[in-house]
Structure formats: structure tokens, C-alpha cells
Amino acid sequence: RLKVLPGGRLPRYVRVNTLKTTVEDVVDYLKRDGLTYLGQASRLDDLTLKEKQFVKDIHLPELLVLSPKTDFHDHFMYKAGHIILQDKASCLPAYLLNPPPGSHVIDACAAPGNKTSHLAAIMKNKGKLFAFDLDAKRLATMSTLLLRAGVTCQQLANQDFLKLDPDSPQYKDVEYILLDPSCSGSGMVCLRDDASSADQEKTQARLASLASFQLRCLNHALRFPRLKRIVYSTCSIHSQENEDVVAACLQQNPNFRLVPLLSQWPERGLEPLTQCLRASTSKTRTHGFFVALLEKHSEAGNKKQ
Numbered sequence: 001r002l003k004v005l006p007g008g009r010l011p012r013y014v015r016v017n018t019l020k021t022t023v024e025d026v027v028d029y030l031k032r033d034g035l036t037y038l039g040q041a042s043r044l045d046d047l048t049l050k051e052k053q054f055v056k057d058i059h060l061p062e063l064l065v066l067s068p069k070t071d072f073h074d075h076f077m078y079k080a081g082h083i084i085l086q087d088k089a090s091c092l093p094a095y096l097l098n099p100p101p102g103s104h105v106i107d108a109c110a111a112p113g114n115k116t117s118h119l120a121a122i123m124k125n126k127g128k129l130f131a132f133d134l135d136a137k138r139l140a141t142m143s144t145l146l147l148r149a150g151v152t153c154q155q156l157a158n159q160d161f162l163k164l165d166p167d168s169p170q171y172k173d174v175e176y177i178l179l180d181p182s183c184s185g186s187g188m189v190c191l192r193d194d195a196s197s198a199d200q201e202k203t204q205a206r207l208a209s210l211a212s213f214q215l216r217c218l219n220h221a222l223r224f225p226r227l228k229r230i231v232y233s234t235c236s237i238h239s240q241e242n243e244d245v246v247a248a249c250l251q252q253n254p255n256f257r258l259v260p261l262l263s264q265w266p267e268r269g270l271e272p273l274t275q276c277l278r279a280s281t282s283k284t285r286t287h288g289f290f291v292a293l294l295e296k297h298s299e300a301g302n303k304k305q
């Protein structure tokens, strides 16, 4: 049974795990649970829902949207891995990378694994999904999450992505990489602190250090010999960790370019990187987020709009 939590400002987003069930089955289940289905959303305002109402999302086909107070943590569908509780913006990276079933994919900074499970669902558990994380504890949490989600195509390793050898024969067929590295987390609504109380100098130093790590990760990822496409994402609102990292990487790797993303998405990367997407509470009803898709020049065409 569903519980109702106090507070909460963002809608409750529920990603249907297509490794275990279908959107239609989850819709039926929720209706039987006493919720009212209002159909497919078409405008941002449709995502402002009253208690017990729900819709299908505007942009992402496997996403349902409920009122902010809906709590699924004790619900059967959550415990059985039929649904994943994931903010809408954080569903963008795997959806946009869209690796076909059978492909070889790296999730470079993967724990706790929500995006890994999304990639596995898109790959229909076919192919190889190498997922790395530096933090053993987070990796253990990820194992549990992936087991619950029915993911079987993964190969997990407690590994520094920066020390992974791109020329190792193991990765010779890797064509897709998802890079969601550590960031300031400044886009997370619950983590936003009062700017006036923040120590500006310390914040700037931390951002510079994160940005340098993120750029190293992105440059490293581009060294995998058969790489076709890479998604770079952060839950930061700072351009230092977003557009600046991507712009520096493109300058250092002229054989890669940005793919224009989702023309109907309401918030773009800052000029001139408007091919990228941004997300925010006011414009997309999500946490703050940034996502860029880079592709190798020779792989032009076949773009997702």
C-alpha cells in the first residue's frame, strides 16, 4: 500500500523497469491501488498533480509521474524491482546514450547504479555492461540494486576509472560510455545551501578541483579505441563542472562533436553549448542537472531528437 509523506516539492518520478514489467502493467497496478490515471502529460503543468493522481511523462516513455508526497519505499513494486525511484533528469543519460542490445558499454562511475540498471534495461540485458566505482561500499549497494532489478549483463569492478587501460583487449568492443562522475551535487534540491553562508573561496577551490577531475575522466573515456558515443552528466548547476568541462574536452579532442539533444526539452546548455541539456526545478520540475552527448565525427547521422 502507498504511504503519503509530508512535504516534498518535486513530483515523484517512477521509472518502470522493463526488465521485469511493462508500463501498462504498472499503470494497471496503480489504478487497482486506488490511484487516478490522467493519461499522457503534454505540458509542464500536467506534472503538478494532486494526491493519488498520476500521468505518463511528457518526454520519457518509461516514466510515470505522481504527486510529490507519494512514497513507494515499502511498496511491492519497488521491493521487487519492478519500479525504480529515480529523478526524471537522472533518467536522461541512459535514455540519450541508447546503447543497442548486444553492445559493449562502460558505466565509468556507476554506484549506486540507477543509471546502470537503466542501461541494462535499454540493452535488454544483452551485451556487456562494464560498471566501475572507486568506492567499495557504494559498489556493494549497487550489487543489491542490480540484483533486485534483474540485471544480468553487468560486470562490476571496484576500480579507479582513470587507471583503466583503454587498450586492454577486454574493452576493444566498447562503443558507448556513460560518464556521471562525482560532482558538487549543487543541483540536488535538498543539498542546496544558503549561498551567503558558504565560504566562497573554499567553494571555488572545490569546484576547480572537481572540474579538473571531471575533465580528466572525460578525456580518458575518449581514449577507448572503438568509442562511438559518450554521455557526460552531472547533478551540478555550475558551468565550471558542465559546459566548461565539455568545451575544454572538445577543444582537446577535435575528432568529437556534440549531438543536439531533444529539441522539445525546455532548458538548454548555456551558450554556445545549446546542444546540451540542463534541468531545474523551475523549468523541468526536476533536480538541477546537466547532460551532453558527444560522438566521434565518423559516426555522424542517426541522431536522436
Ligand code: SAM
Binding pocket: 090, 108, 109, 110, 111, 112, 113, 114, 115, 116, 132, 133, 134, 135, 138, 159, 160, 161, 162, 180, 181, 182, 183
Ligand atoms: N551514476 C551513478 C548512479 O546513477 O547511480 C551515480 C554516480 S555518483 C555521481 C559518482 C560516483 O563516482 C561515486 O559513486 C564515486 O564513488 C565514483 N567515483 C569517483 N571517482 C571515481 C574514479 N576515479 N573511478 C571510478 N569511480 C569514481
